[in-house]
Each structure stands twice: as structure tokens, then as C-alpha cells.
Amino acid sequence: MSAQLNFEVPTMAEMIAKGKEPEILFWVGCAGSYDERAQKTTRDICKILHHVGLKYAVLGTEESCTGDPAKRAGNEFLFQMQAMTNIEVLNAYNIKKIVTGCPHCFNTIKNEYPGLGGNYEVIHHTQLIQQLINEGKLKAEGGESFKGKKITYHDPCYLGRGNDVYEAPRKALEALDAQLVEMKRCRSNGLCCGAGGAQMFKEPEKGNKDINIERIEEALETQPQVIAASCPFCMTMLRDGVKMKEQEQNVQVLDIAEITARANGL
């Protein structure tokens, strides 16, 4: 699993300069761009896009925060400034379809941008992966075998309850022939990782324990080899939880995109 990419990631600016139009824009997001751990997921999403030969591009340095954390924290001004600036960029490039690497970006662009003049078909990367599996373009072979491994999936709030996407990530895991074990609280009853609503950027309020600890205890009860995530915030919170419980040697926290890339030997 080389972390390095052996191909160039095309940007919109380059595409346009060459007179080409991509089928889909990959919206990387702030975490996917800057967070070291999330960058790995970002690169794996690119590997998948490259592998199946989808014509895609990223905005690169032209991308900016969707405004999600500002909006959830109550700063509607800052949110709308970000949103309208982003929409200008997206519309200037005539973007029609977007895949995101983060449920928060996904929710914001899909649900909150249309009211401000940004209308796109938006999918989350797990939905793209599901689609590619259905089309037979991704086969879960040629790479690491997850056959029979115990995997538990943590539903991110903004993908699950927020937008009713429960099956796509599970579909990607089923393709692995792995043993998918559900936590007590899953799907619409899933427990938050503790980072949503701008909590990612502040210390939690006083309480008995942190939310990610409660969640990781529940995840560990299923005795998994892999905890699957599909959100960079959940990834951080779950990994912190696993570290706190000193279980890094036994349990891996991986994004659905990473698992898929590994299984396909990308």
C-alpha cells in the first residue's frame, strides 16, 4: 500500500485549459485536504476513480470550506459567504455532478447550496463505490483479502440520519465477503462520534465521559478486527477512542474507500 500516487490528480483549471470537461468533480473537503489521516482516504478515493477510468477532477487550491462547521456553530453569515463563493467557482466551471469524501460537505452541498443558487447532483464516496460495485467495475479482488474478517460499521450522522444513506457503505463491505457485525446502536439509531455540529473544533462540555469513548466501547463489544468509517471526523474520533482503550494493535479504523482500495490492490 504505497501512500504515494503514481498518477497526476487532474484539477478543474487544467481540464478547462485543455478544453476537457470531467464527468464528476471530487470535492475533497478541508479534512481530506489537510488532516494527515484523512489525506490517505482522499488519495484512495483518487486511486479508485483513476482505476475505474472515471473522468474526474478536483478544484485543488480553488476549493474552500463548504461552511458546514460555521453553519452548525450558528454563524450563518460566514456560512453563506463561503457557500456563495464556492457556488460561483462551481458554476463557473459548469459543474453538474459532485462526489464528496465527507458526509458534512455532502450534506451541505446537496441540501443547503440549492437554495443559494448551487444545483448539483451530489453523492458521497460510499455511494459512488456502491455504484461501481454494482456496475462490476470494482470487484474486491487482487488485493488484501478481508474474507471472514470481523468488520463493524459506524454510521456518520450526516450520512445516515441526516440523509438516509445506510445501505451504500454496507454494500461496499458486503462485497468483501467479510463478516459484517452491527453495533447495538446502528443505522437510524446510531450513536454520534461526538464531532458533529462543530464539536470537532472545541473541547466537549463537562460530563461523565467523552462521546467517542462511549461509542468505541460499543464498537469494541463486537470484537471487530476493523472499524469502518466513512467520515473524516468520525475517523479522528474513533481512532482517538481506540488509542485511549489501547487497542491499536488489535483493531484498525479504516475508511470504506481505504478498505475498497486495499481489497482491489490499488
Add this chain to the structure above:
Amino acid sequence: MVSQILFIVITLAAIALFSYNLKKVIRNIRLGRAANRSDQPQKRMMTMLKVAFGQTKMFFRPIPAFLHLIVYAGFVIINIEVLEIMIDGIFGTHRIFGGLGTLYNILIGSFEFLALGVWLACAIFLIRRNVLKLKRFSGVEMKSWPRSDANYILITEILLMTAFLTMNAADAKLQAMGLGHYTAAGAFPVSQFLQNLLPDTAAGLIAIERGCWWFHIIGIFAFLNYLPYSKHFHIIFAFPNTYFSNLEPKGEFTNMESVTNEVKAMLDPSFTPPEAAPGRFGAKDVNDLTWVNLMNAYTCTECGRCTSVCPANITGKLLSPRKIMMDTRDRMEEVGKNGLEDGKSLIDTYITREEIWACTSCNACTQACPINIDPLSIITELRRYAVMEESQSPASINTMLGNIENNGAPWKYSPSDRFNWAKES
């Protein structure tokens, strides 16, 4: 004749008092700002039928759902019996529907079974609350009134059902005696077992039958007028509340239109925003919330399903979505009586900053609510007020906002480094 006049007077008084209190509630709900919930009437109707009428969301917890369903069915169906009581009361008749024969027997028989079911369900509910002390029914917001409110309702229902069955038992005995007024009508599969407990004299039986009859109907009127003071208001408000509930994806927050106009004007100098009265950003008090938020508060039955799934509450933080709804209702009642200028406000006086900043906006509460109440939108409005009107947010949130403003990312990284992930390992 005297009893007929008395009955009509009591009925009219009960209805008048209820209308008066209902008007006050509607006046309080109208304190709220406008919100458009008149779109997609068909989808709204379906939501109401499914969620309120069909109680689909209750079945997430099967045991209370089953018990609640019995009480609910009892409430709906026994209203047919109440209709008969009303007609009998006004015209001095006895079991006016008795002429229906077999159908009437089936009706009365099924009411008896339902009444027994309601009696048992309420008894189990009482045990769950007071003996088993379920965690869901405790919490800082469950002070003396909310606790006794629930108990009063359950005890009243048990008494009403007892009166109904006792009345039937006495009636059946009187029917068997062939007393003129008490024509034979109805089947009494449950109350027949109470007959041995009753006296054998006609006078005694008539006293019991009439006593229970009056107790039953006055009890129902009293119950009706208790509703506006109680969490039990949900038996009426669940229906409009689900009809007007949010149909958009749960993750979607509203885009504030006043802000859109200002931002457009900032980005494009040629844009002239439409004239609008200066409004508040977010909510400081109940009048800044929408009428939907306020109706939600009157609909809340304090079941605590929201709080029991709230990640902040589960991990011991101060936030309880149920408390948000109860506070909103309490404050609304207070404003309805004394007006807004009493030096208090929903935020700080009722809901603390610590509570609103503990929310992860995960929507577990809105998902769990059996009647589609949305505590999250109130929390969001309070945050908007704190951030946009007062610039009061936790220091680290301020840092995050500053980073987005300056760097286009919540962390302090240079925008020019945004694409580095593609180049480095």
C-alpha cells in the same frame, strides 16, 4: 328534566372553558415567527396518517408502544360511547343506540375489553414510572409537576375506566330486574364479573349506575380542560404537529433569507436587497422562534425518548432535548401571561449556554421523537443568536470561525497548501 338541564349546562361550560384555554394556547403559538409549512399537502397528510394516526415511530420501543396503542385505541373508540352518553344526557334517554341490537352488543362488548385493556396498561405505566423507576422518566427537567402530571393522567384514566365498567355492571343488573327505564341492551363480557360486588336493591343499583354515569362524563370534561395545562395535550396536537413537521432531509438547516440578502449585497454591489424590517438573527426568546417550534413545545409529551438517545445526555452532559422543549413551553406560557419585557429570556434564564454548546446536531432526538418534534432547530436558533448577535461563542469556536474566514478551512493552514495531499506521501 332537571338532570337534562344540568347536563347541558355542564357540557356547554366545559366546552366554553376549553375553547377559552385553547385560544390562549393558539395566541401563544402565534408569538412565533412565520414559517411556511403549507407545501406538499399530500406528503404532509401521509406523514400525519403514518406517524400520528398509525403511531409507526412508537414501535421503536415495542413494549410501551403496545401499551400505548391500547390506551390510544381505547381513547378513539370509546368516543363512540361518549357520543351515546351525550345524546342520553341531553334527551334523558337510556342507551339510545341500544336499538342496533347485535351490533350494539358487539360495540359495548369490545368497549369493555378495551376498558379493561386501558385499565391494565395504565396500571403497568404507573408501575414503570413509580416502582421500576425507568431512567427515561427521570432527569433534571422532570421536576415535581411533570412527574405528578403523568401520574394524575394515569390515575384519572384508571378511575374513568373503573366507573365505566361499574356503570355497566349496575346497568346489566337493573336490566335483568326489568326496571322500566333500563331496557335490555348491550353485552357485558367484562363487567359481569363485577356484578356480585354490587348491592341487589334497585335503589342502590340506580344510585351506583347514575353516580358512575355522571362521574364518567364529568371526568371526561374535566380531563378535556386539564389538557391545556398538561403534557397530555399531545392527544390533540400530535396530529397538526406531524402534519406541519419538517419534510426536508434532517441534515439540512434553514438558509436564513435576511442573511442571504446581506451576503448578496456584499458580494455584488449592484444587488439591492428587498426592503425588510430589521429582525433578530437567531433566537433570544420565544418570539424569535417559529410557530412550528412553539407548537412543538405544546405537543411534547415529555416521554424522554429524545433525551435517552442524545449522545451528550448519555455521556453526562447538561443537554437534554426534552428539557429544551419543556423550557420553551414554560417560557411561552410566562410570556403569554406577562409579556416579553420581564427581564428574562429563553436563553440564559431557561436554557444555559452550556446546554446549547453540548449539541452535536446528530439528529438522534428528532429521529427518536414519536411525533416529529424538532429540538435541534431551537438549539440552532439559540446558537445563531449567541454567535451573530452577541459574538459569544466558546473561544475555540471563535478560532475555528476565524480560520474559515481567513484561510478557507477550520484549521490554521494556508490555502496554498490545500492541494499538497496529491504531491506528498
